[in-house]
Amino acid sequence: DAKTTQPTSMDxxxxxxxxxxxxxxxxxxxxxxxxxxxIHSQGPQYIIHGLKNNETNEMASLIITEDRKSSTLILPxxxxxxxxxxxxxxxxxxxxxxxxxxxxxxxKP
Amino acid sequence: xxxxxxTPKFQVLKTGQSMTLQCAQDMNHNxxxxxxxxxxxxxxxxxxxxxxxxxxxxxxxxxxxxxRLNKRxxxxxxxxxxxxxxxxxxxxxxxEIRRPQYFGPGTRLLVL
Numbered sequence: 001d002a003k004t005t006q007p008t009s010m011d012x013x014x015x016x017x018x019x020x021x022x023x024x025x026x027x028x029x030x031x032x033x034x035x036x037x038x039i040h041s042q043g044p045q046y047i048i049h050g051l052k053n054n055e056t057n058e059m060a061s062l063i064i065t066e067d068r069k070s071s072t073l074i075l076p077x078x079x080x081x082x083x084x085x086x087x088x089x090x091x092x093x094x095x096x097x098x099x100x101x102x103x104x105x106x107x108k109p
Numbered sequence: 110x111x112x113x114x115x116t117p118k119f120q121v122l123k124t125g126q127s128m129t130l131q132c133a134q135d136m137n138h139n140x141x142x143x144x145x146x147x148x149x150x151x152x153x154x155x156x157x158x159x160x161x162x163x164x165x166x167x168x169x170x171x172x173x174x175x176x177r178l179n180k181r182x183x184x185x186x187x188x189x190x191x192x193x194x195x196x197x198x199x200x201x202x203x204x205e206i207r208r209p210q211y212f213g214p215g216t217r218l219l220v221l
Binding site: 032034043045099101 | 113144150151152153154157167201207209210212214215
């Protein structure tokens with residue numbers, strides 16, 4: 001099963017882009033990469049997902065390397081409300097989301 | 110449109126007591142999930158239901174049972190609560206397996 005590695009914490013200045021890296025070197029060819037975030041003690045919020053190509057939606061962009069062994073979530077203009085724990089997840093057996101500890105992003109004024 | 114609702118929001122149990130956590134969704138999603146989150150940790154999947162009438166074990170199913178009552182409702186039962194089951198429980202739904210999941214607000218459970 002694919003596992004992910006993320007930095008424990010990161011800081012970002014308000015208004016700047018936040019780039020959150022994730023390593024998933026054992027990912028299989030048909031496994032998607034998902035990103036969620038959890039603000040304080042709320043339920044996790046879906047952000048974006050991708051397989052091979054880069055993806056963009058109203059919340060963020062996802063850049064996946066050509067070998068698919070790593071990816072980067074980009075929040076283009078971080079705000080204070082983006083302070084949260086961000087989880088990079090690869091589906092286990094394509095069914096089971098295994099959340100790790102995630103990256104705690106702090107956006108500072 | 111409430112999305113995913115969970116009841117109760119908070120519960121205190123004594124060791125050995127039983128209870129059922131309720132989850133309901135109005136998103137017309139096929140798949141539903143139960144997770145637990147212990148302090149400072151990520152979520153772990155307890156059980157999931159790919160579609161009405163089916164349930165499967167996740168990563169940490171021991172001590173729990175589930176019922177997919179209908180398409181809208183998925184309940185989680187603790188038959189004999191233990192202090193190790195003190196956690197925050199999240200329900201989630203998805204259009205189908207392997208699609209994005211949408212989470213409820215959580216139920217905070219304390220077992221004394």
